[in-house]
Amino acid sequence: MNATLADFATVAVAGNISTPGWGTIEQRVQQRQQATIMGFDANSTLQLGKFFPENWGVQVPMYLGYSETVNTPKFSPLQPDLVMDDLPTTNKSVKKKSQDYVKRRSINFTNVRIDPKKDNSKTGAEASKEAKAESKADAKGDGKGGAEKEKKDQFFDVKNFSVSYSYNEEYRRDINIDWRMNKKYRGAFDYAFQNKPKEIKPFAKIPGIKDSKYLKWLKEFNFYPGIKQVGFHTEMNRTYETSRIRNNTLELTGTYSDILINTQVQKTWNWSRQYTLKYDIAKSLKFDYTANNLGLVGEPRGLIDKEDTDWYANYKDTVWSNIRGGGNNTQFNQNMTLSYKLPLDKFPLIDFISSDARYAATYRWDRAPFTQDTLGNTIQNSRQLQLNVQGNFETLYNKVPLLKEINQGKKESKKDDKKGKGKEDPTAKDEYGKDKEKKEKAEKINPVHLGLRFLMMVRNVSGSYTRNEGILLPGYNRQSKMIGMDDGFDGPGFGFIAGQQNTDIWGNPTGNNYAIDASNNGWIINLPTLNTQYNETYSETWNYKINLEPAKNFKIEITANKTEGRSLTSFFRFDTETDQFVFDSPLETGNFSATVNTWSTAFVKDDPEAGWNSPTFQNFIDYRRQISARLNSATHNESSAQTNGFYDGYGATSQNVVIPAFIAAYTGRSAGETALDVFATKVQPNWTMTYDGLNKIAAIKKYFKTFTVRHQYRSTMTTSYVSNLNYRENGLGYPTAIDSSYNYIPEHLINTVTISEQITPLSLDMTLKTKKSKNPEKTNEPQVKLEYKRDRTVALGLTNYQITETKSNSITVGLGYKIIDIPNPIGRKKGSKLPVQVLKNTTINLRADITMRDNVTLIRKMVEQQSQPTAGQRLWSIKTSADMQVSKNLQIRFFYDHQLNKPKISTSFPTSNISTGIALRFNLNND
Secondary structure, three states, X not given: OEEEEOOOEEEEEEEEEEOOOOOXXXXXXXXXOOEEEEEEEEEEEEEHHHHOOHHHOEEOEEEEEEEEEEEEEOEOOOOOOOEHHHOOXXXXXXXXXXXXXEEEEEEEEEEEXXXXXXXXXXXXXXXXXXXXXXXXHHHHOOOOOXXXXXXXXXXXXXXXXXXXXXXXXEEEEOOOEEEEEEEEEEEEEEEEEEOOOOOEXXXXXXXXXXXXXXXXXXXXXXXXXXXXXXXXXXXXXXXXXXXXXXXXXXXXXOOOOOOOOOOEEEEEEEEEEEEEEEEEXXXXXXXXXXXXXXXXXXXXXXXXXXXXXXXXXHHHXXXXXXXXXXXXXXXXXXXXXXXXEOHHHHOHHHOOEEEEEEEEEEEEEEOOOOOOHHHOEEEEEEEEEEEEEEEEHHHHHOOOHHHHHHHHOOOOXXXXXXXXOOOOOHHHEOOOOOEOOOOOOOOOOOHHXXXXXXXXXXXXXXXXXXXXXXXXXXXXXXXXXXXHOOOOOOOOOHHHHOOOOOEOOOOOEOOOOHHHHHHHOOOEOOOOOOOOOXXXXXXXEEEEEEEEEEEOOEEEEEEEEEEEEEEEEEEEEEEOOOOEEEEEEEEEEEEXXXXXXXXXXXXXXXXXXXXXXXXXXXXXXXXXXXHHHHHHHHOOOOXXXXXXXXXXXXXOOOHHHHHHHHHHHHHOOOOOOOOOXXXXXXOOOEEEEEEOOHHHOHHHHOOEEEEEEEEEEEEEEEEEEEEOOOOOEOOOOOEOOEOOOOEEOOOEEEEEEEEEEEEEEEEEEEEEOOOOOOOXXXXXXXXXXXXXXXXXXXXXXXOOXXXXXXXXXXXXXXXXXXXXXXXXXXXOOOOOOOOOOEOOEEEEEEXXXXXXXXXXXXXXXXOOOEEEEEEEEEEEEEEEEEEEEOEOOEXXXXXXXXXXXXXXXXXXXXXXXXXXXXXXXXXOOOO
């Protein structure tokens, strides 16, 4: 039953009862309900603010809830083979003990607040006077509109505050629990102040500045004296639960035993506080701050006994003392962000460039477990620097009238031919009286304009740079108070909570280490057995994109990117032997990814008759000696090489030698110009080219509506490393440790270097012209696509000294045709009993794709200098389909897929797979 009491309250009451045997038809007898279940539920929502005058704006939403559920089992819970009514000792008390009884009560007040409404009850004379005063002010030109005259929100306006409170109680008892009472209290207080500070432009009205376009940056200089937003939210969540298990010894053993059963008590009291601050220092400079603090209000142990007045008085004193102290903080975290939009658009010569910078810092403090305070707390921070730049060169070109005219093209004249206006042109009709197809006038070619257009090929340039750094330091022995600092505002230091790292703003090491500085200040516990790891992280990403347009309809997109990251972990703890803090078991891991150019080796063919060797692999073998010589010259500078052409420590299988030789060979560069450090590999651009102007040619335009040519190239090199614990170096930084192969042990242990390449040398997308329909939307236009793709993945394995190279070539021919607005072949006839209403007319989409793919996987062994195929196949694929919309929700699809596979190695067999059928798709959404 539901009832609504005007706009004041809503009431809902419900009840239910079910007896043993209740269930669904599908259920067996033993699966059905074996108890009598009765339930009652009532709830109401009241708007208590209706008791106050409307213009006060009092909002007091109240919720009341009450429910009871009684589950009386048919069989005895302690003796399940006996029906309750057949028990010889059955009485009301036994039956009641066997029941599963639950009672819930709740009361909630959510977002209670006062938002006074404006007084609109002024007399006509008063309103007339105010209107005249406003018109006089406008005539004087004081610049104050109606919005300015509105009363501004004040910092301590009552509408900025709101409170919430809720109480939920659950009482439960059953055969095993004598009673369990769970009480949950929640109270919240919110403060939110939204401000609209006045913008101040100190130079906006100064003569000589306000009208100068070259001093626009000074004219637009502004700042806001007030903050934009302040917010505070505090919330307490308290849970108090008491319970006692039931003494069933009499029912289980036949003899009552007076065993000691204590009341169990569980209670928690969490206190969270959240702070928000937003300050727009200027239009282009904004600062945001958010913080969250989680605390625990301690309570004395045991059952709360209000009848024991002395104990209860001490309990309240203890709790209030903890509340006044802010509780025991368990976690604090904060975020600070400073964003700045560079005023490049204020300078006339460079207003085509836009750029913004962002600095974000986080800080977190976590308390040690209450039973393990000797381990110390944990602090961590992070810093993010981000810079974005974009240049719209078309805006720059348009500053010159001639260049602007070339970019925008000639505009058609809007003048009408007065003589021919309203008259039909007899030459526009053919011999059958139908309109002839209008011929576009050929554009006159201006060589000067073409040359200038070519020089303006750079249309847009954009780039971004992001760096993320972080420190995690365990063993911190200070507490967290205001803004994460300790009581004396010493630790962990304002620099750390603002994102201070062991590098400067440019990412260069400062020479200082925060962990060492913290230990020197006495902020780290002197615990030699501290087993929580210290961690430093660093990642750097940059990319750029250049959009070129050498001619109309011819677009080139050039992209490049690089990502480098590292993570250093160790145990930072006190060493009793040296009486100082040390970094035990340091370990560094990292990764690297960058775009490279491997085009020069992409089309090199392997010769099956010559053992599948290729010139690229042979260059890799030969380059190793040159790399060995370069490494020797850069380090120990031995006078002569060994008999095999390699220098001491830099042999044929040395990681320091093999990786640069691999990169040089597969990027098509010489061994002398390739970086010796893989992380210093030169980043090279990738590109995408698109041209859709071929349909401007008369011979092509006659048959094609659209004709797009596309070319794409992508190549990326990736690797990862872990620090080598056996690495040693001398005072000059040169490696000295030798491995079992008499090579210098590298500082970073790299297992794999991978180059992944995807090339689409040519892709054609065409739409053929067909006979035009009277309705352009019903014109059937066949689609044709031709695409040639090459993929290559080359992986250098440094554990088995071999290169795994996978190559793939494919040619795809795709055909598509749409038959529009035809009578539905599955039309609904008279007397038809189809459950759906079919469409009168429908559309059939036909699609066919034919693909020929050839791929091979080669293993190239570096030591043996041999190559052999390990996998490969030639695959023919034919995929056809036809789909049709039968009704608004039903679609039918016919498909036929056929694949022929011819392997290139003798261990595999040719296969043929055919998949065909009909698929139905029914959409349940009626929108």
